[in-house]
Amino acid sequence: MASIKDVAAEAGVSAATVxxxxxxxxxxxxxxxxxxLAAVATLGYRxxxxxxxxxxxxxxxxxxxxxxxxxxxFTELARSVEEEARALGYSVIIGNADERPDLQDHHIRNxxxxxxDGLLVSPTxxxxxxxxxxxxxxxxxxxxxxxxxxxxVPVVRSDGRAxxxxxxEHLHRLGxxxxxIIAGPAATTTGRERVDVFREALRAHGLDLPxxxxxxxxxxxxxxxxxxxxxLDLPDPPEVVFAADNLMALGALDALRARGMRVPGDIALxxxxxxxxxxxxxxxxxxxxQPTGDLGRAxxxALIARIEGRPGESLTLxxxxxxxRSCGEPSSTSPSPPPVRRSKP
Amino acid sequence: MASIKDVAAEAGVSAATVxxxxxxxxxxxxxxxxxxLAAVATLGYRxxxxxxxxxxxxxxxxxxxxxxxxxxxFTELARSVEEEARALGYSVIIGNADERPDLQDHHIRNxxxxxxDGLLVSPTxxxxxxxxxxxxxxxxxxxxxxxxxxxxVPVVRSDGRAxxxxxxEHLHRLGxxxxxIIAGPAATTTGRERVDVFREALRAHGLDLPxxxxxxxxxxxxxxxxxxxxxLDLPDPPEVVFAADNLMALGALDALRARGMRVPGDIALxxxxxxxxxxxxxxxxxxxxQPTGDLGRAxxxALIARIEGRPGESLTLxxxxxxxRSCGEPSSTSPSPPPVRRSKP
DNA sequence: CTGAAAGCGCTTACAG
DNA sequence: CTGAAAGCGCTTACAG
Numbered sequence: 001m002a003s004i005k006d007v008a009a010e011a012g013v014s015a016a017t018v019x020x021x022x023x024x025x026x027x028x029x030x031x032x033x034x035x036x037l038a039a040v041a042t043l044g045y046r047x048x049x050x051x052x053x054x055x056x057x058x059x060x061x062x063x064x065x066x067x068x069x070x071x072x073x074f075t076e077l078a079r080s081v082e083e084e085a086r087a088l089g090y091s092v093i094i095g096n097a098d099e100r101p102d103l104q105d106h107h108i109r110n111x112x113x114x115x116x117d118g119l120l121v122s123p124t125x126x127x128x129x130x131x132x133x134x135x136x137x138x139x140x141x142x143x144x145x146x147x148x149x150x151x152x153v154p155v156v157r158s159d160g161r162a163x164x165x166x167x168x169e170h171l172h173r174l175g176x177x178x179x180x181i182i183a184g185p186a187a188t189t190t191g192r193e194r195v196d197v198f199r200e201a202l203r204a205h206g207l208d209l210p211x212x213x214x215x216x217x218x219x220x221x222x223x224x225x226x227x228x229x230x231x232l233d234l235p236d237p238p239e240v241v242f243a244a245d246n247l248m249a250l251g252a253l254d255a256l257r258a259r260g261m262r263v264p265g266d267i268a269l270x271x272x273x274x275x276x277x278x279x280x281x282x283x284x285x286x287x288x289x290q291p292t293g294d295l296g297r298a299x300x301x302a303l304i305a306r307i308e309g310r311p312g313e314s315l316t317l318x319x320x321x322x323x324x325r326s327c328g329e330p331s332s333t334s335p336s337p338p339p340v341r342r343s344k345p
Numbered sequence: 346m347a348s349i350k351d352v353a354a355e356a357g358v359s360a361a362t363v364x365x366x367x368x369x370x371x372x373x374x375x376x377x378x379x380x381x382l383a384a385v386a387t388l389g390y391r392x393x394x395x396x397x398x399x400x401x402x403x404x405x406x407x408x409x410x411x412x413x414x415x416x417x418x419f420t421e422l423a424r425s426v427e428e429e430a431r432a433l434g435y436s437v438i439i440g441n442a443d444e445r446p447d448l449q450d451h452h453i454r455n456x457x458x459x460x461x462d463g464l465l466v467s468p469t470x471x472x473x474x475x476x477x478x479x480x481x482x483x484x485x486x487x488x489x490x491x492x493x494x495x496x497x498v499p500v501v502r503s504d505g506r507a508x509x510x511x512x513x514e515h516l517h518r519l520g521x522x523x524x525x526i527i528a529g530p531a532a533t534t535t536g537r538e539r540v541d542v543f544r545e546a547l548r549a550h551g552l553d554l555p556x557x558x559x560x561x562x563x564x565x566x567x568x569x570x571x572x573x574x575x576x577l578d579l580p581d582p583p584e585v586v587f588a589a590d591n592l593m594a595l596g597a598l599d600a601l602r603a604r605g606m607r608v609p610g611d612i613a614l615x616x617x618x619x620x621x622x623x624x625x626x627x628x629x630x631x632x633x634x635q636p637t638g639d640l641g642r643a644x645x646x647a648l649i650a651r652i653e654g655r656p657g658e659s660l661t662l663x664x665x666x667x668x669x670r671s672c673g674e675p676s677s678t679s680p681s682p683p684p685v686r687r688s689k690p
Numbered sequence: 691c692t693g694a695a696a697g698c699g700c701t702t703a704c705a706g
Numbered sequence: 707c708t709g710a711a712a713g714c715g716c717t718t719a720c721a722g
Contacts, residue, residue: 282627
C-alpha cells in the first residue's frame, strides 16, 4: 500500500505538506494542494489509520459492549448507535458479552487495548474491577440500558415504571390475580428494577408477589423456558407470566407450546421489550416498548460530549405499554396501536 | 496509561527485554522475566495494540461486512464469526451495510484504513470497484452467504437447491398451483439463485413462474409487505407466497394481517431462513433453515487460512426444509421437526 | 507556505 | 541473554 512518502515523492513535496493537505490545514499553497491531491488519486492513497492513531492518540472509534447480539433489542440499539456515531464522524466496534461477565471483560480489555476514544456499555453484571478501573481512570464512558450505581458515569436508559403500572392495571382489570415474573439477573439494574417495579405495582392493587412467582432468568431464551416450566409445575400456577425481556418471553412461548397450553386461555403472557414478531405470534404479545433508537442516539451524543470535554448528560426516556391479545381481550378503552416498523433512514 | 518504557524503568531493564518477555521470546533470563512480570502487574500495564500493529503490520483483526444487522440470520452469523475468531486469537469488527452498497463501501474503506488482516463479506451488490480492487490487491478475503462470481475469493455458503425442491414438492402435494416469490435484489447471488431454483423446481412439476409472480424485494421487511400487497391486488392472486428471506416474510405477514387474510386458509406462506419466532407465529411458518453457525465458523477458518498463507477453501453446506403449518396441513410422511434453539457454547 | 526533525509505543535484527 | 538503534506511517511544533 502506498504510504505518505510515496505520495510526497509523487507530488514533489514533503510528507508534512501531504499531511497538511489531507488534514485541511490552512497554510498550504493552492499549487501544492492540487499536486498532492493528484498524487493521492493516482496512487489510490489512503492514510494508515493505525499510524495516525498512534500519533494523535485518537482513534475516532467508540466501543460498544452489548449484553447479547442475539437479542433484537440490543441489535436495534447497536444499529442506532452505529448510525449516530457515523453521522458524527466516529466508527464503532461492537463486543458481544453474551450475558457473560467474563466475555464482557474480554471485550472491554480488547477495546481498551485498541485505545478506543470512549466506551458505551450495558453491563451484564454489577461491574467488574476492570470496568470500574476504566471508569475511574477517566476513560470516557456512558452506560446504556443497564448501569452500575455509584459510578460517576452518565446513564441513558428508559424508565418502565409507568408502563409496568399500566400493564398491571390492564392485567388486574382482566381479572388476573396470580401474577408471576421471569426476572433478569439480580446483578443487573434492569434485572432488579423490573421486579421491584412489578412488585410495587401489584401492591398498589393489594396483590402479593410471592417468592415462588419470581423466577430467576438470565435474559436469554433458554432460561425463560426453564422458569416457565417451573411455574407450571407449581401446585398453584400463576395466571400470568411477565417476562422481563423479549428472549425470555420467547422461551416462555416454547415451554407453553411444549405443554400444549393456550395463551391467553390457559395462561396469559406479557413481555418487557417489544419486537416486530410480537405482532404475529399466536396470540400477539402484549409488551412494553422502549424508545430504543432514541436511547442509542442519545448515548452516543453523551459519550462524544464526554470525549470532547463537554458535560455529557444522563437521560431517562419513558417506555410505554402496547396492549395486544396475550393477556385476554383488550379493554375497549385502550385499543392496540398499529404495529411499528422501522425503515431505512 | 503506562507505556513499555515505564515498565522497563520499573523492572530495571530495557524496553526490548520487556517486549521479549511479553512476546514469549525464548532468550530472556528467568530473573529478568520475573522482574518484568512484577512491574507489569504493579503498573497494570497493557501493551498498546495500535503501536504494536503499526510495527508488526498485523492487527489480528477481521472485518465482517454484513448486509443487515436487523436480520436475525446475519446476527447469528456475526455471533458465530466472532466466536470462532476469538477462539483463534482474532477480534472482529462488524460493519452493517443495511443492504446499501454505499454503506457497504463506507465500511470496507473504514476497515481497510484500519488495516484489518482480512475481510469477510456478504456483498449487497455485484461488487463495487472498491471491493474488487481490494480483492485483486491481495487483501485476504472470503465471501460468506452471498458472493461475487468471477472473483478469485473463497465462498462459504449454503445450497438451498434441494430444500427449495422439497418445498415445491410439499406445496404441490398440498394442491397449490399458483406459486409466487418475493425475491431479493437481482444484484445479489442469493437474490438471483433463489428465484432460479424456485422456477426450476416449479418447472419440474409442470408449473410456470409468471413475471407477475416474481416480486422485487430488497431482503428487508418493508419490501416484503409492499410486494405482498401487489400480489394480492393481482386479478389472479397467488395461492402461495415464498419469501426469499425471513424479514420479507415478516413484511408479508404484516400485509396479510392488514388485509385480514388467514394463513394458510386464504393464502400460504413460506420463507427462506428459519428464525426461532417462526415456531410461534400464527401459524408457524414453513421455512428453509441454513446451518448458519457452521457457515460463520467455516468462513472464519477459511479467512484465517488465507491470512496465514494457507489455501483457505470454499465450502457449500446444504440447507433443509422445516415444514410447519403455514402452507396447509403437513403430510404425515414429513413430520415437522422440533424447534431448534441455540444455546451458549 | 514549506521542510527537517522529533516522537507516538512498540518490535526486532544487530552487536556484544 | 541483553541493550541501543532503527523504523513502522503518520502529525506537528519549530525554523525559515
